[in-house]
Amino acid sequence: MSHLRALGATLETTEEPGGPAHFAVTGRHPGEITARTSWADVLPGADAADEATVQAATGVMQVHGRRRGEPRGLAVDYAATCASVLTVQGLLAALIGRARGSAHGAHLTTGADRAALLTVSQYLAAANAPETEAVDLSPGGPPFTARCGTLFELEALDPAPWARFWRELGAPEESIRAGWRPFQFRYATACAPIPEALHRTAGTASWARVREAAELSGAEVCRVRSLSDRAAEEAAGAPWTLTPYDGPGSAPAAGPVPEGALPLSGLTVLEAGRRIQAPLAAHLLGMLGADVVRIEPPGGDPLRGMPPCCSGISARWLALNRGKRAVQIDIKSPAGRAELRELAAGADVFLHNWAPGKAEELGLDSDRLAAVNPGLVYAYTSGWAGRLADAPMGTDFMVQARTGVGAAVHPADEAPVPSLMTLLDVLGGLLGAEAILGGLLLRERGGRGVRVESSLLGAADTLTGPALRRAAAGAPPRRPAGFRRPLATADGWLAPSDDSAPAAQDRSARLRERTTDQAVAELRAQGLSATAVTTDLSALPQDRRLNGAFARDPHGALIIPSPWRFQ
Structure with missing residues (x-):
């Protein structure tokens, strides 16, 4: 939330012990914008009481545990971290809309359960496609x-x-x-x-x-490095940087938001992304109302055909790129680069996650595009943001290995290895969208375009912040043995809340003789919190706890609920 203060907002926060947080934000324009973030916004409160139960009910434990062949909880507060970023995104979007004359979205609501569903949206989409996976989903993997x-x-x-x-x-x-x-x-x-x-x-x-x-x-x-290794290096800074262009204000007015429309309606985002990080950032901007134009190579994005497919299009690809318009451009050719510059001249945002130096090599760096559009928000979602001299390739698992994330996501009795769930690509995409929204707000207020950079390194430091602080203080940085480990039942698994885990563990032998429903009911009758662990992602849309929260697109692919509710 300190990022909002840096952008000129006045912020008031109240929080009930163990309950939701409430935020009130006032910017330089009239009117207050408020937000409420809770553990449970889609799920019933009893099934989303804290980080552990949210991970269990939404499928996060199942995905993280695939390497081992059984569900495992992430020992970091991943759902809560993602929810906090989504809350800031919603507030920034509402401030942008207010600056553009909209009264829409004066109050927004989100939840850790919504955030968690977003983080596993690709896995849910694949599991609920009509085709089967093209590869074996058996346990195993690096390092x-x-x-x-x-x-x-x-x-x-x-x-x-x-x-x-x-x-x-x-x-x-x-x-x-x-x-x-x-x-x-x-x-x-x-x-x-x-x-x-x-x-x-x-x-x-x-x-x-x-x-x-x-x-x-x-x-x-x-x-694979330890948290102590990372804590001994440079202190973690902000997960992104915003740099307004030099010179007088010259950004064109974006125009007012149509009545009742989402706050980014009327804005155009050009996205030249690959894999997850940049496509997810652009997808979130599209969910907030922006018109997203995806730049693809001649012949189209090869990942469109990644199995399993829905109506001939990859279910995973649709989870990140649904609703985007596509333009095929050969950026390696002079004509293609000229075409992209022409598109950028009329856009509000240009976003890419190319390898370091590629934009400069192609003549598509921020200085070149600012010359044709001084009001452009130029966004780069990178691996390392140039902060580590000895950094390896900036991909999710390499960044996890280099920064100690592999240690942070497992308790002390498990190997300190990177999760095979794409934790940083997703959180990096969330932070990228947050940074772009910050850049758009600065542009609205300052009249100049903005250079924006976010990174997987910033995502790693955000996620491991509490563990790094423990390491720097000389305390054990990793969670204790057995932390967030689900308990077996006669027909599946249950996850107690973090506070209820010690008492539930004492009852583990008896719980093995109960069905999951019986075991959960028994623990709750004893004043403990617990929920069933989702182990079949294909069954999650029918899960009674989610009460029909999912939808299908025209291709038949699964659509998760929006991260935000604006009122």
Whole structure:
């Protein structure tokens, strides 16, 4: 919420112990905007009492636990963190709408349950598509362990570096071929049943030999670092930066918001994104009313065909790109770059997550586009924001490994390894959208375009902030053994709230003899909080706890509920 104060808003916050937070924001324009954030906004309160129960009911525990083959809770407050960012987004959007003359959205409501459903939206979409997955969803996955015991993450974006890396280490050809597909799809499936022969091969090599193989092959490796390692480095700063362009104010007026429309209605966003981070940021801006134009290569985005599909379009792709208009442009050609600059001249936002230096190489950096549109909000969602000199490739799992996220998301009795759920791509996308909204608000107030940058590193530091502070103070940074570990029942799993977990654990033997419904009812009768753990994502739309909160698009793909309710 300090980000709102930095943008010139007056903020009042009240919070009931163990209950929802209430925010009141007043900007430089007349009128107050208020927000309410709670654990339960879609789910019943009894099933979303805290972070643990929200993770359990929405499927987060099931997705994070796929590597192990059974549900596991994230030992960080992921749903609450995402909900806080979404709340700021809603407030910023309402302030932008107010600055554009709209009275719509004077009060907004969101919840940690809505945020959690957003974080697993791709997994839910795939599980509820009419086709089956094209890859095995069995347990397993990186990281790998070198002979000396060093845990390391491996990254290769195409099969050639992958194969060269393993051949350098002497892995069997059959295992190299069999391992590529689950490795490649781990971003989409949150698991990677890689042949055990590859793990054995890594275990025969020294860490020095592993690094040599990576350098020779074009793959990249990163040692899985501890929270103490990260705490000893530079202090975490803001997760994004906003830099107004130099010179006099010259941003064109965006025009008023039509009566009853969402706060970003009438604004145009150009998005040249890939994977999750930038597409999700643009998707959120579209959900707030913006017209999103997606820049795709000739022939279209190849991820449109990623299985499973709904009416021939990837269910996962639709979860991030539904409702966007697409324009195919060859940005490698002079004509294509000229076409993109022409589109940028009439846009409000340009967003990309290209590799470092690519925008400058193409002549599509902020200075070049500001020359054709001084009022443009130019947004870059990066991996590292140029903050770490020795940073590896800026992808989700590499950033998790480098920043200690792998340690933070597991309790002390589990291996400190990156989650195969794309935690940082999603949180990075949320922070990217927040930063863009901040840039748009500054533009409305200052009359100048703004350069915006957010990063996966910023997302990692935001997520691990409490753990890093514990590490810096010399306290154990990781949660204790068994933290947020679901309890088995006769037919499934239940998750007690964090406060109820010790007492529920004492009853674990008896709970194994009860059905999940019986076990939850028994704990609640004893004054404890608990809910059933969702283990079948395909059944979640019919879950009585969600009371028909989902919808379907014209392709038949699942639509999660909006993160916000504006009134």
